Amino acid sequence: MTNFKTSRYNETISLGDGIVKKSLLCLSLVAVCLLGVVYFGSVVKVDDAIQLEEDVTPDGIVIGFSQLGAESDWRTANTESMKAAFSEENGYELFFDDGQQKQENQIMAIRKFILQEVDYILLAPVKETGWETVLQEAKDAGIPVIIVDRMVDVADESLYVSWVGSDFELEGAKACEWLNTYTKVKNIPPEEIHIVNIQGTIGASAQIGRTASLETAARKNGWNLLAMKSGEYTQAKAREVMGSFLRKYDNINVVYCENDNEAFGAIEAIESAGRKVGSDIQNGEIMILSFDTTKAGLTDTLNGKIALDTECNPLLGPRVESMIQKIENGETIEKKVYVEENIFSTDKSVKMISIGNTGYPVTIITQDILDSRTY
Ligand code: GYE
Numbered sequence: 001m002t003n004f005k006t007s008r009y010n011e012t013i014s015l016g017d018g019i020v021k022k023s024l025l026c027l028s029l030v031a032v033c034l035l036g037v038v039y040f041g042s043v044v045k046v047d048d049a050i051q052l053e054e055d056v057t058p059d060g061i062v063i064g065f066s067q068l069g070a071e072s073d074w075r076t077a078n079t080e081s082m083k084a085a086f087s088e089e090n091g092y093e094l095f096f097d098d099g100q101q102k103q104e105n106q107i108m109a110i111r112k113f114i115l116q117e118v119d120y121i122l123l124a125p126v127k128e129t130g131w132e133t134v135l136q137e138a139k140d141a142g143i144p145v146i147i148v149d150r151m152v153d154v155a156d157e158s159l160y161v162s163w164v165g166s167d168f169e170l171e172g173a174k175a176c177e178w179l180n181t182y183t184k185v186k187n188i189p190p191e192e193i194h195i196v197n198i199q200g201t202i203g204a205s206a207q208i209g210r211t212a213s214l215e216t217a218a219r220k221n222g223w224n225l226l227a228m229k230s231g232e233y234t235q236a237k238a239r240e241v242m243g244s245f246l247r248k249y250d251n252i253n254v255v256y257c258e259n260d261n262e263a264f265g266a267i268e269a270i271e272s273a274g275r276k277v278g279s280d281i282q283n284g285e286i287m288i289l290s291f292d293t294t295k296a297g298l299t300d301t302l303n304g305k306i307a308l309d310t311e312c313n314p315l316l317g318p319r320v321e322s323m324i325q326k327i328e329n330g331e332t333i334e335k336k337v338y339v340e341e342n343i344f345s346t347d348k349s350v351k352m353i354s355i356g357n358t359g360y361p362v363t364i365i366t367q368d369i370l371d372s373r374t375y
Contacts, residue, residue: 065124067098082096145159147163148165165338168312197228239265242265255270257289295370
């Protein structure tokens with residue numbers, strides 16, 4: 001039995017049994033003729049298969065989504081949001097691929113989507129660089145690509161139609177400005193601030209932006225940035241990294257975690273070392289700053305374990321879906337779409353921060369806010 005995979009639907013179509021029972025009594029000429037018939041039959045059936053492929057009309061707009069992985073609560077919420085937006089009920093057929101934190105897996109997924117002749121490719125890239133070749137292949141195939149969440153760093157911006165996500169540098173700047181304002185309100189001299197940074201996946205836009213803002217603020221404000229190491233956006237890795245930071249430095253009073261899951265790992269390491277997390281750094285507590293504002297992160301914000309949680313919105317599905325609807329209607333869409341985000345704390349000493357000419361109010365977390373969080 002020979003199988004042929006149709007490109008678009010991944011259906012496996014049999015191309016004929018090709019059973020040629022070899023008999024010892026067969027003349028070689030007969031065998032040759034039989035092979036000829038089998039070969040001819042296969043050719044005819046391949047044509048049938050191609051014909052069949054052309055005859056099938058898709059159930060809706062066909063989407064290939066290459067998600068980078070499943071490392072955090074944020075990511076799970078993002079995947080769910082995308083799957084809900086590109087559902088059959090909404091008129092889509094979605095091919096979903098989990099890249100498991102590996103760029104090569106994501107590149108393979110995109111190539112598969114191109115072979116499947118999807119209508120759109122959505123890419124949530126694990127890191128920024130290294131996408132030129134495969135995005136060019138998608139462009140050559142005439143398939144529009146929309147980048148979701150993290151950014152791609154490509155010289156030719158025509159390789160993607162649009163990007164939707166967060167301003168990660170601004171998120172970092174907000175967290176740092178909150179800390180700056182907090183230390184001023186509490187009269188804590190900047191040189192008494194000793195920070196460690198548990199970074200995200202190195203090379204990911206969220207890591208690049210959040211780390212850059214911390215480095216800038218530490219320089220500007222005169223804080224001591226003791227060490228930086230990746231916690232790979234996971235709780236387990238962050239726990240390990242925080243454990244090693246605590247063994248190396250005895251004066252850490254602020255931990256800048258680049259997502260909520262890392263904050264959970266850092267809290268575990270701090271508490272198991274017999275230390276306390278909280279905002280009272282003048283009395284020996286270790287302050288946790290985090291990003292994402294997932295339900296679990298905001299729970300720790302409400303109970304004071306996370307001093308400030310800076311929002312990063314994972315609910316990008318409806319935004320990307322409306323972009324595709326606009327493209328389908330022939331409307332023009334923006335090249336970059338930023339999602340608006342807030343900052344949350346239980347500490348009432350800082351009410352507002354300002355960055356440039358813009359003021360950002362601090363939302364004091366309540367049980368009601370927590371209850372309304374869907375992820
Ligand atoms: O903050 C983190 C996730 O790229 C914004 O990736 C995203 C980040 C998010 O694993 O939790």
